[in-house]
Each structure stands twice: as structure tokens, then as C-alpha cells.
Amino acid sequence: MVELTLLGVRVQLPDNQPIVLLKEARGDRYLPIFIGATEATAIAFALQGIQTARPMTHDLLRDILRETDIALERVLINDLVDQTFYALIRMTTATKTTEVSSRPSDAIALAVRTNTPIYAAEEVLDRAGIELHEEEEETEVERFREFLDQVNPEDFATGQ
Numbered sequence: 001m002v003e004l005t006l007l008g009v010r011v012q013l014p015d016n017q018p019i020v021l022l023k024e025a026r027g028d029r030y031l032p033i034f035i036g037a038t039e040a041t042a043i044a045f046a047l048q049g050i051q052t053a054r055p056m057t058h059d060l061l062r063d064i065l066r067e068t069d070i071a072l073e074r075v076l077i078n079d080l081v082d083q084t085f086y087a088l089i090r091m092t093t094a095t096k097t098t099e100v101s102s103r104p105s106d107a108i109a110l111a112v113r114t115n116t117p118i119y120a121a122e123e124v125l126d127r128a129g130i131e132l133h134e135e136e137e138e139t140e141v142e143r144f145r146e147f148l149d150q151v152n153p154e155d156f157a158t159g160q
Helices: 037-048 057-067 104-114 122-128 134-150
Strands: 002-012 017-024 029-034 071-081 084-092 097-102 118-120
Touching: 002 029, 002 037, 002 104, 017 037, 017 104, 029 122, 037 057, 037 104, 057 104, 071 104, 071 122, 084 104, 097 104, 104 118, 118 122
Parallel strands: 071 118
Antiparallel strands: 002 017, 002 118, 017 029, 071 084, 084 097
16 A cells, blocks of 8 residues: 555646546655546645535535544555546544445545545556656646646536
């Protein structure tokens, strides 16, 4: 199991497909995962600290977990089957530990809201991780940061 850092979301051109970008916390591999527009918006809102008038689904789930004394221990991107990623959300109470299957995008959106660590199985990183050379890495990360500085969550709205 490898800890990841969430770098953010961006839109992959030319088809405007949202992508979440994760990086090994203590390594050089990146893990890009294509996600839906709704989940991209949810992650972008959380990263930018945007509060909506009414709770979004991931905010609601965070609040339910908090009110029922269930703590999120970790999110694990645990499998990749036919180019589809799978994740597990590990939760604990005073007496029990449970894992629930999730789409990685939903698990990440919840993790951002609860400050929960995100991990990937080593096999997933071996299969889907991308290593960039140092000069490529700096350029890509800088472009990604510039994108995050300019993007608005509304950019991910569907129906455009």
C-alpha cells in the first residue's frame, strides 16, 4: 500500500474529460484517474474551500459519519479492471472496522472533506502509474497548478 497526495483535478483536452491527479507521497509516480464531471466539481469545491448553500452529497455523507461517530481511516484505490479503478473506504467505530466499496472519485471527494489519507495498492501503481523525468515533472506539476489557480468548479458543470 502506497500513500498518495492529491494534486487536484483538471480537464483533459480536447474532449473536456475531468481527471484527478494523485502522486506518490514518497516517490515519483503519478496516478491519473478519469472521473465524472459531478465528482470533479465535488473535489474542486472541497480543495478550494467552497461552501454551498445546501450540503452536497459528499458533505452530507461526511456529516452523517461525524454524527454517528464513524471515523474514516483511509481510502485505498485497490484494483484496476478493464481500465476501471476500484476503491475501498475503511471506516472505524469504537468496536468495529468496516470496508465499503466505492468509486475512487467518490472516495477521494469524501477523503478531501475529512482529511483522510489516500493510498493505492502497489499493483495498481505498477499498472497505471506514470513516472515523469524531473524536467517533465516540474513542467507538468506547474501546468497543473496554473490550471488549478484558474479553474472554477462551474467549469465542470454538465450539459455544456
